[in-house]
Amino acid sequence: MATVQISEAEKLYVVHGVRDDLRVDGRGCEDYRHMEIETDVVSNTDGSAKVTLGHTNVLVGIKAEIGKPKPMLPDEGYLEFFVDCSANATPEFEGRGGEGLGIELSNTLYKVFSNKQSVDLKNLCISPGEHCWVLYVDVLLLQCDGNLFDAISVAIKAALFNTKIPKVRIAEEEDGGKEIELSDDPYDCVRVNVENVPCIVTLCKIGHRHVVDATLQEKACSVASLLISVTHKGLVTCVRKLGGGSLDPESIFEMTETGKRVGKALHAPLMELLQKEESLGSKRQKVGFLG
Numbered sequence: 001m002a003t004v005q006i007s008e009a010e011k012l013y014v015v016h017g018v019r020d021d022l023r024v025d026g027r028g029c030e031d032y033r034h035m036e037i038e039t040d041v042v043s044n045t046d047g048s049a050k051v052t053l054g055h056t057n058v059l060v061g062i063k064a065e066i067g068k069p070k071p072m073l074p075d076e077g078y079l080e081f082f083v084d085c086s087a088n089a090t091p092e093f094e095g096r097g098g099e100g101l102g103i104e105l106s107n108t109l110y111k112v113f114s115n116k117q118s119v120d121l122k123n124l125c126i127s128p129g130e131h132c133w134v135l136y137v138d139v140l141l142l143q144c145d146g147n148l149f150d151a152i153s154v155a156i157k158a159a160l161f162n163t164k165i166p167k168v169r170i171a172e173e174e175d176g177g178k179e180i181e182l183s184d185d186p187y188d189c190v191r192v193n194v195e196n197v198p199c200i201v202t203l204c205k206i207g208h209r210h211v212v213d214a215t216l217q218e219k220a221c222s223v224a225s226l227l228i229s230v231t232h233k234g235l236v237t238c239v240r241k242l243g244g245g246s247l248d249p250e251s252i253f254e255m256t257e258t259g260k261r262v263g264k265a266l267h268a269p270l271m272e273l274l275q276k277e278e279s280l281g282s283k284r285q286k287v288g289f290l291g
Contacts, residue, residue: 047163077124230263
């Protein structure tokens with residue numbers, strides 16, 4: 001994970017600010033930094049999105065391919081995650097420096113998103129036990145300034161919303177076999193229902209309080225963090241503790257309640273923004289570097 005070194009005086013300044021609900025950049029403890037979301041930014045994918053959160057920059061691309069269902073779940077498709085930490089994001093990712101973080105992020109994303117509560121996996125099944133859609137979710141970290149999990153989760157939800165899967169028709173052959181035919185019409189497609197796809201809220205414990213969307217400087221002052229994935233109904237689907245410090249039961253309860261409240265409030269404006277952008281069609285203005 002990308003880190004920064006700050007002095008004891010700077011740490012004291014950050015901790016006292018959090019105590020008074022006034023962070024270094026002027027935000028309150030439960031406020032996010034300015035967020036920019038852009039979908040359909042990579043042409044050779046079935047769905048893509050780019051999210052900028054402060055100076056954290058994430059690009060997500062999704063490719064849908066036909067595969068074989070898992071033996072234990074013959075009537076469901078599945079998602080696969082791969083996270084690439086660009087060396088441009090921080091010098092710590094040079095060489096194989098970001099490999100460990102990439103694996104950690106991929107494993108966490110799999111737990112959060114690849115389940116029945118998040119995505120309708122049965123809708124990805126083509127022929128039970130034989131064929132299903134596999135969604136390969138590739139995440140590229142372009143710039144790192146803290147709060148990677150939250151930015152990635154928003155980017156994945158936006159990319160899934162943007163994903164268009166070709167409609168499939170199964171034709172019976174004379175010898176009894178099955179032939180799969182994919183529609184060539186780009187408008188004859190199936191969309192992924194993202195209503196229940198959760199957003200991740202990461203809360204960092206600083207002093208006796210906790211903050212949402214911590215910067216690298218604030219992260220350096222934190223003893224431990226709590227990662228909470230929350231649906232639009234406020235349902236918690238995954239909880240994970242990060243960092244080497246400890247959290248007492250009271251802090252965990254308070255952080256969980258804050259995470260549920262903040263996560264639930266995040267979904268409505270996000271979906272409104274995605275629907276508004278899609279309604280613009282070709283008229284929408286490309287604002288990212290990929291425009």
